[in-house]
Amino acid sequence: MNERQRRRRLVVGNWKMNGSRAANAGLLKGITDLWSGHANVDAAICPPFVYLEQASEALAQSPVALGAQTVNEHDAGAYTGEIAGSMLKDLGCRYVIVGHNERRRMQSETDAQVADKFHAAQQAGLTPILCVGESEQERESGHALETIGRQLSTVVNRVGLQAFDKAVVAYEPVWAVGTGKTATPEQAEEVHRFLRAELGTVGGDVQILYGGSVKPGNAKQLFALPDIDGALLGGASLSADDFVAICKAAIE
Ligand code: PGA
Numbered sequence: 001m002n003e004r005q006r007r008r009r010l011v012v013g014n015w016k017m018n019g020s021r022a023a024n025a026g027l028l029k030g031i032t033d034l035w036s037g038h039a040n041v042d043a044a045i046c047p048p049f050v051y052l053e054q055a056s057e058a059l060a061q062s063p064v065a066l067g068a069q070t071v072n073e074h075d076a077g078a079y080t081g082e083i084a085g086s087m088l089k090d091l092g093c094r095y096v097i098v099g100h101n102e103r104r105r106m107q108s109e110t111d112a113q114v115a116d117k118f119h120a121a122q123q124a125g126l127t128p129i130l131c132v133g134e135s136e137q138e139r140e141s142g143h144a145l146e147t148i149g150r151q152l153s154t155v156v157n158r159v160g161l162q163a164f165d166k167a168v169v170a171y172e173p174v175w176a177v178g179t180g181k182t183a184t185p186e187q188a189e190e191v192h193r194f195l196r197a198e199l200g201t202v203g204g205d206v207q208i209l210y211g212g213s214v215k216p217g218n219a220k221q222l223f224a225l226p227d228i229d230g231a232l233l234g235g236a237s238l239s240a241d242d243f244v245a246i247c248k249a250a251i252e
Helices: 021-034 051-056 083-088 101-105 111-123 136-140 144-158 161-166 185-197 200-205 215-224 242-248
Strands: 007-014 041-046 065-068 096-097 126-133 168-171 207-211 228-233
Touching: 007 096, 007 168, 007 207, 007 242, 021 242, 041 096, 041 242, 051 065, 051 096, 083 096, 083 111, 096 111, 111 144, 111 161, 126 144, 136 144, 144 161, 144 185, 161 200, 168 185, 185 200, 185 207, 185 215, 215 228, 215 242, 228 242
Parallel strands: 007 041, 007 228, 041 065, 065 096, 096 126, 126 168, 168 207, 207 228
Antiparallel strands: none
C-alpha cells in the first residue's frame, strides 16, 4: 500500500455562522439519511458552538463526526465568551478548526495564537484542522508559499513535527473562500506537495484538505490529485445533497 492509499479521505463541513434549530434539524436529517459512511472516507461537520449539542444528538448513530469552528488556547478561567477544548470534547467533538482565514482576518488571530490553539486542541484530545493559505495579493506578488510556509512553521516550532501525526492541514487560498473562484488543480497540487515536503518525515501520513469554493461539480477533479486528501467546505456544507455528493466524490 502506498502513502496515498494509506491516507483516509476526509470531508469537513464548516457551517460558519449559519443555522437555526429548525434549519439544522432538516440539514442533519438529510445528511444522516444520505450518508451511511465508507471504509475509506470520513465525514465531519462543524456547526456553531450553540448547536453542537443538537448536532451531537442527531449524529449519535451516524458515521459523521462532530467538530467545532475554533477553540480558546487556555484550559479554563476568566475568558468571557470563550470555549475551551475540554468543553468541546465533553460535547462529543472529534475535530476543531484552527486558524481559519476569517478568524485570522476578522478576529486578528496571529500565527502564534493559532499555534497555541493547535496545542490546546491536542491537549484536550481533539484533532486540530489547521488552516493555512495566502491572500490574493500574496499570490499575485509571488509570495504564496512564503506565507503558507510561515503559517505552518510557527505551529511546527510550537508543537514539533510529530504532533502532526494527529492533525489535519487544510489549504485554503483566501481569494477562493466564498468567492466562487477555485484554485486550479495545478495551484492546489503545488501547495499540497509543498506542505507535505515541509512536514518532513510525517508528511506522507498527514491528511491535507483543500478548501475554497469546493462544489459537487469540481470535487472529483480536485480529489483526483495525488496530494489532496479531501475538502473543507463552507457554502456547500449547508446543503445535505451537496455535502453528501462531495463525500461520495471522495470515494475512489
Ligand atoms: P467556501 O468556504 O466553501 O464557502 O468557499 C470554505 C471555508 O471557508 O472553509
